[in-house]
Amino acid sequence: MKTTDLNLLTNCWRKAIPLMAAALLCSGISQAQSSKAVIDGIMQEETNNSQLEKLAHELFDGIGPRLVGTPQMKQANDWAIAKYKSWNIDAHNEKWGEWRGWERGISHIDMISPRVKSLEGTQLAWSPGMGKKTVNAEVIILPDLADSVAFQQWLPNVKGKFVMISMCQPTGRPDYNWQEFALKESFEKMKTERTAMIDAWRKRISKTGYNTHTLPVALEKAGAAGILTNNWSAGFGVDKIFGAYTKIVPTVDIALEDYGMLYRLSESGGKPVISMHTESKELGVVPTFNTIAEIKGSEKPNEYVMLSAHFDSWDGGTGATDNGTGTLTMMEAMRLLKKYYPHPKRTILVGHWGSEEEGLNGSRAFVEDHPEIVQNLQALFNQDNGTGRVVNLSGQGFADAKDYLSRWLEAVPDTIKNRIKTNFPGQPGGGGSDFASFVGVGAPGFSLSSLNWSYGSYTWHTNRDTYDKVIFDDLKNNAILAAIMAYMASEDPAKTSTTKTEGIKWPVQVKATRRGGLDK
Structure with missing residues (x-):
């Protein structure tokens, strides 16, 4: 190369480098602005226009408890689909098994003597x-x-x-x-x-x-x-x-x-003598469903971020905090994402699982039926321990969970983030709620664990688990958190690592019961 040519090339590079740097800087600023706009939109919408109280009234007061095999469970499945469609989110019921069909009737119990x-x-x-x-x-x-x-x-x-x-x-x-x-x-x-x-x-x-x-x-x-x-x-x-x-x-x-x-x-x-009148109906064998909603990914549609909460409940109360609050948190998070992040990089799914109360059956069936999703799961966030604000997040035994979960949490507002204690690498959950169905097969499922609010005694599986026990301010925080974590997981350039921490005993995958409450 001639000296004049070399000088010409050098001059060109000297001019080009600042332009390239400026372009990269602008790109970074643009991405930061875009991220801020999404997060600000989520925050403002949930603060000023939350739908949680309306959803809670419709589900808890209108439909009521959602015992697997009852008409109310199927009514809730269909209600959720209608809600998602009203938000322009695709949703469907996915059959995973069969259960003993039963419907509660009226009861009157009186002591008549002495x-x-x-x-x-x-x-x-x-x-x-x-x-x-x-x-x-x-x-x-x-x-x-x-x-x-x-x-x-x-x-x-x-x-x-x-x-x-x-x-x-x-x-x-x-x-x-x-x-x-x-x-x-x-x-x-x-x-x-x-x-x-x-x-x-x-x-x-x-x-x-x-x-x-x-x-x-x-x-x-x-x-x-x-x-x-x-x-x-x-x-x-x-x-x-x-x-x-x-x-x-x-x-x-x-x-x-x-x-x-x-x-x-x-x-x-x-x-003592009592007078009792109780009614119920046996409904034979009925199908059981998970309700699945989806916002399709625009760049990596075959990689997945999931929100998760079980939809079923026991029926002494109305299943408000177990797990109606988790259900509504994830529904509201999906509504927020659809409004402010309608074209996610990765596909965002939400799973509303059936028959968690009898052994995580709906989510375990999903894991068995959808290896293509499980194998390409970026992260799953599950909430299922009452109405309280999220205060704990564990790495579930994944060696690199600290890197990506901490990075995503950084985008969460301090008022929410600073209340959350993290535990890395943590221990993998073998049960307790639906995240364990995914952890059991080595997929990155995480539990958003909530403040107690006397959950164990007063609402968990009790006759008092009703609308009035819901703390809506805490639920709003949880919906914001779930939406932002899903957004960050979707946007992350890197695929999450599922390397297991050495020395930790991993839980064994448990198969779903697909036919429940029925004579063998």
């Missing part, structure tokens, strides 16, 4: 009803017998009677109330007596030769009019409401206050 009093009680999920009959019968207590032989000899006594099979609690006050007001020696005495009572009742059940699952069936076969239980949730006015094991007669949870009264009357020879 005095008249309406009782608080809830028939358990999948409990048989009484048709149009009303049954009046004496209440008796499961006695403390010597052994299974003595129990079999006593068993004919249950014919035509309601049988109480739960311990009578020594107090209806939660421990925190005792701690605040009781003398220390009184509190310790109560706890000691309660522990002894729990142990004695456990032995009482064991000596029948049955367990808590099989005893109700033995009693109904012997002609009991119904089974009465009390599954107190250690708080004022709260019981856990799970499923019945009886096939012929109803199983009803009686609130602690009324259960204790009936128990004491029976124990003292008062021979």
Whole structure:
């Protein structure tokens, strides 16, 4: 090359480099401005035009609880699709299995002797009803017998009677109330007596030769009019409401206050009589669904960011905080993303799972049915422990999770981000909620864990899990967080690493139960 040519080339580069630098700088500024616009839009929309209260009213008050196999579950699936379509988001129901179909009917329970009093009680999920009959019968207590032989000899006594099979609690006050007001020696005495009572009742059940699952069936076969239980949730006015094991007669949870009264009357020879009318319908075999919504990716449509929350619930209350709040958080996050980030780099999906309460079945089925999504998952964010603001985020055992989760969190406003404690690399979740279905196959699923708000005692699976327990300010924070984390995960130039931390034992993948509550 001639010297003149070399000088000419050098001059050209000297002129070009500033132009290239300027272009890169402008590009960076443009991207930063674009990112700020998306995040600001999400923040302002959720602050000024949140749809969470409206959605909560429609779902919790209008549709109600969403027990797998009930018409309300399918009604909720269809409601969610209609909502997504009103926001111009594609959504569909995806069948993953079949379940025992059942529908709760009306219940009336009254004590009619030795005095008249309406009782608080809830028939358990999948409990048989009484048709149009009303049954009046004496209440008796499961006695403390010597052994299974003595129990079999006593068993004919249950014919035509309601049988109480739960311990009578020594107090209806939660421990925190005792701690605040009781003398220390009184509190310790109560706890000691309660522990002894729990142990004695456990032995009482064991000596029948049955367990808590099989005893109700033995009693109904012997002609009991119904089974009465009390599954107190250690708080004022709260019981856990799970499923019945009886096939012929109803199983009803009686609130602690009324259960204790009936128990004491029976124990003292008062021979209480109750009048019970409970209705329910068996609906045969019904299909079960996940509801899936999608905002299609524009650059990497075959890579995926997922939002996640289970849609089903137990049905003692309306499933508000377990997991209606998680459901609405993710619906609202999708609405925000569609409005301010309508053309994501990667495809953004949301999974509203069925039958989480019976073993993460909907999400486990999705993992089995969609390896193409699981293998190309950028990240999944799941929320399922009540109404509180998110305060914990774990790396779930992934060695490099700290790098990308911390980077994404940096974009979250300080008022939300600074309340979140991170734990890296963390331990992989083997259960508990639907993120574990993905972690079990080595996919990057993460739990957005929330502040407690007395979740375990007062709303988790209880008769008080209703709209009024929702803390909407916390939910708004969670919707903003979920939307921004999904945005950042979608925009990240790099694919997330799923390398597992050395020395950590990984959970084993569990297969979905695709046919539930049905005779084999």
